[in-house]
Amino acid sequence: MAVKKQHFSSLGSPTDSMYSMTDEDIKRLHQVLLDMYKEINEVCRKHKIHLIAAGGTALGTIRHKGFIPWDDDMDLFMFRSEFEKFRKFFYEELGERYYLLAPGNKDGANCFLPRIMKKGTTLLGMIDEAAPYPHGIYIDINIIEYAPRNKVMFGIKSLMCDSLRFISYSVYWSQYKSRSFADFMLHSKGNKYYRFRMLIGKVLGFRKAEDWFALFDKCVKHRRSDVFTVPSGTKKYRGEVLKKNVVLPLKKVIFEDTSIFVFNDYDWYLSNLYGDYMVIPDQQNRERHLCLKLDFDSES
Template identity: 25%
Template sequence: MKYNEYDDKTLKHLQSLELMILKDFIKICEENNLTYYMYAGSLLGTIRHNGFIPWDDDLDVIMFRDDFEKFKKIFISSQSDKYELLSNETEKDYFHLLSKLMLKNTKFEEDWVNQVDFHIGINMDIFVLDDLANGKFKRNYQLKKSFLYNKLLIMSKIKLNDLPFSTKVITHACYHILNLFGIKPSKINKRCLNFLNKYKNPDAEFVFDISANADEYPQIFRRDDFKSIIKVKFEDIEVNVPVNYDHILKSLYGDYMSLPPKEDRYNHITETLDFGPYEL
């Protein structure tokens, strides 16, 4: 697999800026009684390394939908001169169901950036947990439709090129059809959120992360996995970790305490990395 290889100084500087974003995000959450959890590779790094995975170049947190919507309103009303929030509401052509808290005047852009009118700065990903229906039939229907929304959202804005030929032909055809009929990311996102709201239920046994990669099914967890938090060291601070982090990490990575072989220690394929005013 193709991956970036940073020199140690550049990677450490990138991680230091992402840690700064995390600290400022935590401050907002604590001041407004909002709950977040370390997630995905950042949860793995917290447990296995007490910080960043040594070769990792991003940062991930997750929140329940209600807390995220509150965070979004609080952040947007603050009119920050340091950060901007990239989400479906702040950028109508944004095509992910996760959001990004980004440092202004920086760049951390992948190869699809020439297909969009917005930029990506050095950032922290904010994933969202939504309720799943309790009945098996309804739950399967919700997952399949959510999976479809996720794929349509991406295909409505960019042409996916790094795919097998037959898959690329299909996704490019979908891109042209969606654009021919004027079906933009903002329209798909609105329908998706309306669909998710139908299943809001604080007693739901399962919750899920709808924003899994386009070729993957949404990631499912038990609500009890997140019923409380524990504090764990991450670099020079303590962060929130779901009480049942072991179950979550096993479902995501299997034997997560074992290091992967060197050839699998990869990170994002960035087209442009610009530290802007935070230059080394």
């Protein structure tokens, strides 16, 4: 089990400090994310960088031609080489309006994957309550990495990357312990899992969480091959292995009032993640969106 949004709905009742997003909040959030995407994509196009729909955003793109109506975030892919190029021009062309939180970056890192965060907004989640970083509305960037073709090397690489991913976030939980997250988890079905991760975080806290994130980022890199994977994805290193013909050539499809890239064989990709992905879940099976603070207009 990993603490992702899809698990929160089964963990118990929210604490008094939690705010449950309304339908109107979700609509406004979608508009902010869409505007962010358009602005960032315009700059990326100039530099021949592809922003590709990932995870729930890819699902929404195909099933709803935009955001999933009840989803509260945006997930994108970048190829590793293109992300490294993106880093180089980010502050000159986008730094006035956005932060780039990423392993090894000067803005710091609050996760093992990069996040582009809009300045002048606030979206504070439970996990990040005590972290010394900006708390704004953000887009997750999942980096597409090359993976070893050799099965033994792949197995070793997978174990190392998934272990570093688990350790890095456990240390983050421990070093920036959130009272609201602790209260939420300890009074839920996830209490044993939470205690275990906090123990791991404490034992391995001799190194800062940001350093563990950087180790993960270094470990996932691999020389060119004809196999891709997404180490930061929902199913981790082994679960999101992608053959080259699944990914390329990219296709451009409708997303809200603009367009976005998706994988060549998006059907295979979405089926691997979600099964029969065109089936819309019942109301009771949809994700619940909780946060500590949401503000579309104020500096965090």
